[in-house]
Amino acid sequence: MNGGHDLGGRQGLGSIAPEAEDLEPVFHSEWERRVFALTLATGMLGKWNIDESRSARERQHPAVYLQNSYYENWLEGLEKLLVEKGLLAADELLYKEVSVAGAAPELRIPDAEAVLKILQSSGSSTIECEAAPLFNIGDRVKVRKQYSSGHSRAPSYAQGAIGKVIRHNGCHLYPDKVSQGRTIGEHLYTVLFTNQSLWGKTEENAEVCIDLWQPYLSIAAKESG
């Protein structure tokens, strides 16, 4: 879905005005710390995956998404997931009524030691794919136009553009399905786009590489050409 989060190439959003690197704190206030920690800690309960949590943050009115600060969007996503996954009742979130029932018995609630282990362990999004990859390095591929209401990682600025496959990254969990709670992999490619193909301009000496899953792409010209 091309909501408020799908920002590549959007204009009118102003200047960056970065804080000086040596002066910027990791968190800008106590509530940001808490939102960050609550999001990671509840994520460790295994009730949702990273694509579901991205999707939960994205499913907001674009004006609200853009108006919110970063951790406000995290908070919004977290509250949504807690209710959608049945860990909290919507009423509890409104703080009208709190049931005293504790955590579901099948949940393992990590303590500090377990958390450290999880934070230090590496995960991987690679998975086995039965089919061989459709595209080869050097192939020219076109990003399919997409109008889906679900979560996707095909940025709208690249849709319709033609680029060149520069790397095959193996088979990775496919966000469009994983965000629906399904464990499905697709081949992942890194595709290089010229400024001309993305923006219709050549004056800036620049190009963009995007990681794109096979279903996002169709062949434009084989590598031999």
Added chain:
Amino acid sequence: MPHDHDDHDHNYTQPPSDLELRVKALESLLLEKGLVKADALNTIIDTYETKIGPRNGARVVAKAWVDGDFKKALIEDAGAAVAALGYAGRQGEQLQAVENTPETHNLVVCTLCSCYPWTVLGLPPAWYKSAPYRSRAVSEPRSVMEEFGTELDPNIKIRVWDSTSELRYLVLPMQPLGTENWSEDKLSALVSRNSMIGVELARNPEDIN
């Protein structure tokens, strides 16, 4: 930040904002229901506030500058190379190192959210997660870099990496001239966080003396 009313200019206590109350209430609720543990929350905060940060990445880059074999390993499989230095964990599993050369400069963004190589750089700065950076880095990278005070020769091509998958990108900046005999330790002071995102170059020797 739009709804952040922390204000230390007054010598009386400000009432907490709606947002602070909302977060406090959520935390109390989750603690009360046993869905999170207080010590776990503190460990998470402590890890990313004091333990994991861009000094990790700076040591990786400095090592790559002095050790050709390590640099080769880093380019081939950055995840394994940095894990061998002890930097493994969340959001760093599938790391790619992209090397700046006299012809090509690399810049990293995540236009769709805020993907960032946590294991080597820590949590991203606020500007990296902001709408202006996410929108403009892919379409006008030169003007973005200018906002950081970086003027790149127009003949140098900028290659922007949009982190749309679980691959994470670390820029390997060029080693500044005149630092050929420096120790790894001293070199790491030249490696700013921003140079590993690609909005700046590595610091010059005169900048740190």
